[in-house]
Amino acid sequence: MKLNFVKVNPVENMTVFISNEVDRNSHIEISKKLMDYSNIYAEQVGFIEKPAYTYDDSCKVRLQMMGGEFCGNATRSLGAYLVHNNHESVKKADDKYYVNIETSGLNQVLTCEVEKVNDNTYMSKVEMPLIIRKPREIILKDKYKLIRTDFSGITHFIVNSADVEDKDLLFDIVKTYIEAEEYEAFGIMFYDFEKEYLEPLVYVKATDSLFWERSCASGTSAFGAALTYIKQENLVIDVKQPGGILKIETCFSEGDLKKIVLNGEVEIVAQGTVYV
Numbered sequence: 001m002k003l004n005f006v007k008v009n010p011v012e013n014m015t016v017f018i019s020n021e022v023d024r025n026s027h028i029e030i031s032k033k034l035m036d037y038s039n040i041y042a043e044q045v046g047f048i049e050k051p052a053y054t055y056d057d058s059c060k061v062r063l064q065m066m067g068g069e070f071c072g073n074a075t076r077s078l079g080a081y082l083v084h085n086n087h088e089s090v091k092k093a094d095d096k097y098y099v100n101i102e103t104s105g106l107n108q109v110l111t112c113e114v115e116k117v118n119d120n121t122y123m124s125k126v127e128m129p130l131i132i133r134k135p136r137e138i139i140l141k142d143k144y145k146l147i148r149t150d151f152s153g154i155t156h157f158i159v160n161s162a163d164v165e166d167k168d169l170l171f172d173i174v175k176t177y178i179e180a181e182e183y184e185a186f187g188i189m190f191y192d193f194e195k196e197y198l199e200p201l202v203y204v205k206a207t208d209s210l211f212w213e214r215s216c217a218s219g220t221s222a223f224g225a226a227l228t229y230i231k232q233e234n235l236v237i238d239v240k241q242p243g244g245i246l247k248i249e250t251c252f253s254e255g256d257l258k259k260i261v262l263n264g265e266v267e268i269v270a271q272g273t274v275y276v
Helices: 023-033 072-084 167-178 217-231
Strands: 002-009 016-017 044-049 064-065 092-093 096-103 108-118 123-126 136-140 146-153 156-161 184-193 197-205 209-212 235-241 242-254 256-275
Touching: 002 072, 016 023, 023 167, 064 072, 072 096, 072 108, 072 123, 072 217, 072 256, 096 209, 096 235, 123 217, 136 167, 136 242, 146 167, 146 217, 156 167, 156 217, 167 184, 167 197, 184 217, 197 217, 217 235, 217 256
Parallel strands: 016 044, 064 096, 156 184, 197 235
Antiparallel strands: 002 016, 002 256, 044 064, 092 096, 096 108, 108 123, 123 256, 136 146, 146 156, 184 197, 197 209, 235 242, 242 256
């Protein structure tokens, strides 16, 4: 099969988009091949589709992730690519571009705000979906203290990395814990509070894929949400990760989280034809 692809770099969370219409029953098989070292090699794959719902011309694109999950970095990246490609859905105001994208895992529209840095690099900002319930502390195996933060489409567990000796073991424990539930993806966000450094580990159930991601948008948002509730105040923080920095802004009012905004760089790395 011959497909058209775009490879993007959102703070090194390497992502491939496929622009052809592809039967969703084939998404998992195709994604596994594309992510393999012998092919394009990436951490995740998204498929560019027409929206599943009808809008008043305000949204003309849907991002369907490989496992039906939600991904903030992929959404930001698709916004940057649509601007790069002068897509018809892009609106311009002053030096900023705005594009609406319907996303899997949420089945709602998110708006990306994009600024051009150079010919193939953009800053792309998106107002992330809010968590579906307040963060809560859980203790697994009477030893591991984690903060569970749930989005529609993905659940994240935040843990102090200094408290974890065996990260692989903790992954197995968390996976066993969540298996009793319906879920599409989960992440463990290992945060070093001394170095202020986040290491994201993300598992997607449909593809049975596990990656130490170079950056994670929804995980960064989960961390920002949890910290907002702990501090009970608005936050503006740069979250350092292996691939670089993602900036998170939160708005806290009347005891609740009202807004999460994520911003970071996106580089258009390559585009062309791939064989799977």
